[in-house]
Amino acid sequence: MTFAPPALSALVAIVVAIIALMVSAFVSGSETAYFSLSSADMERIEPNRRARVKSLLEKPERLLATISITNILMNVAVVLLSSYALSQIFVFESVAISFVFQAVVIVFFILLFGELLPKLYAESNKARCASMTVGGLSVLSRCLAPLSGIVAKSTYFVNKVVPKKTDDLSLDDLSHALEMTNVAEEKDKSMLEEILKFGGKTVADIMTSRVDMTCVDWNSPFSELVETVKESGYSRLPVYVDNQDNIKGIIYAKDLLPYVGRMDDTFEWQTLLRAPFFVPETRMIDDILEDFQKKKMHMAIVVDEYGGTEGLVTLEDVLEEIVGEISDEYDEDEKLYTRLANDTYVFEGKTLLNDFYRITGLEEQEFGEMNEDAETLAGLLLNIKQDFPKEKEVIEYGRCRFLVMSIDKHRIEKVKVRILADAKIEDKD
Incomplete structure (x- = not known):
């Protein structure tokens, strides 16, 4: 390689190449700024310039075409002019070596000064960059309008033909x-x-378990049915034959209203039953919400893989997973917990774990594998204890101290829960 003093033509080529590189940097930075502007960024732009920026963004295909055409033309100019200047200044005996040298130098400058640096700056200063470049882009947009219009229409056609992958x-x-x-x-x-x-929860996570279901025997007299409806406060009750695994239908309280005054036990109220809707316990709750909407129903019977009744789920149960507890005039007596202090609660054993975590602010991950197969607070305690706890027994796990307050027929009825501070646990350990 030999070095030759640059001729005037080479110096002019270098100056023009630098100007072309600056224009390339200008449009590269503006592309990043314009197509990543947020509403907050837009508010930081001076009102008059903001209107011009919005005007350009109203036709994004045309704006992108203008930027791309300018960038390509400037890069081609940089390549041609730089190649000429370098060949005049640095003379190589081998054409191949000369080509490689020029390619490395030119690509380095285009990538660094024409792409990376302006885009990094624009990414950190979107509003400022958009405001600074709006004048130049407006001029380029008018000058290249015929060509950018053709490119924009071609892009629109391609977008129509080729399906977009989202x-x-x-x-x-x-x-x-x-x-x-x-x-x-x-x-x-x-x-x-x-x-x-x-979307990640199943019916089994939110259902009312079989043992907590209020059901009506098929053979119950009409007066007993009416009394059950009054005491339960529910507007819909499952009706079974022999046992809860054989649900025959759903009785609606509103269907009984025309006949309440009769109080005739010979009245065949079974003719008022509506067909039950059965769902597997593995069905996702977003799917069952769609089922409820399509079938215009509010209750479904949850069954296991053998067809046995696991529980029931209502539209209210599903909606409560989004908006939280929905209370009505009958819920006051069914409150599943009482808050004694900021860190102390008394829960019903049948409280669903989802509700338990939401009320206490605890994370499900804190109990790890103890959550497996457990749907209620009682189930969680059985997993922790690995045995049936005794009344007044204290069970500690993680940040929680559980006191089993009452047990009825092998069912944990009430549990006192105290959330311990991290420091206390560390001291205990």
């Missing part, structure tokens, strides 16, 4: 986005979190 966001992506979002109201954030968890 990437679905995972639950983790959405959860991460929610954590980064500033939600003013805590209840709104809680609702959004529940919506994200909604």
Whole structure:
């Protein structure tokens, strides 16, 4: 390689190449800024310039075509001019070596100064960059209007013919986005979190278990049926023959109203039954919500793989997974917990774990594998104890101290829960 003093033509080529590289950097940075502007970024732009920026963004295909055409033309100019200048200044005996040298130098400068640096700057200063470049882009847009119009229309045609592939966001992506979002109201954030968890839950996670179901025997007299409806406060009750594994239908309280005054035990109220809707315990709750909407029903009987009744689920149960507890005039007597202090509660053993975690603020992960196959607080305690606990027995796990307050016929009825501070646990250990 020999070095030759640059001639005037080579110097002019270098100057023009630098100008072309600056224009390339200008449009590269503006592309990053314009197509990543948020509403907040837009508000930071001076009003007059903001209107011009919005005007350019109203036709994004044409704007992108203008930027791309300019970038290509400038890069071609940089390559041709730089190649000429380098060949005049650096003389190689081998054409191949000369080509490789020029390619490395030119590509390095285009990538670094024409692409990477301007785009990095624009990414960190979107509003400022958009405001600074709006004048130049407006001029380029008018100058290249005929060519950019053709390119934009071609792009529109291709988008119509070629189907777009959309990437679905995972639950983790959405959860991460929610954590980064500033939600003013805590209840709104809680609702959004529940919506994200909604699709991952099954009917078994929210159903009323078999032992807690209020059902009516097929052979019950009409007066007894009416009394059961009054005492339960439910508007719909399953009706069974022999046992709960043989559900024959659902009786609606409103269907009984025209006959209540008769109080005739010979009245065949079974003719008023509506067909039951059965769902497997593995059905996802977003699917059953769709089922309820299509069938215009509010209750489903949950069955296991053998067809046995596992419990029931209602439309209210599904909606409560999003908006939280829905209370009516009958729920006051059925409150599943009492808060004694900031860190102390008394729960019914049948309290669903989803509700337990929501009320206490505990995370499901804190109990790890103890959550397996457990749907209620009582089930969680059985998993922890690996045996049936005794009344007044204290069970500690993680940050929780459980006191079994009452047991009835091998069912844990009431549990006192105290949330321990981390420091106390560490001291205990």
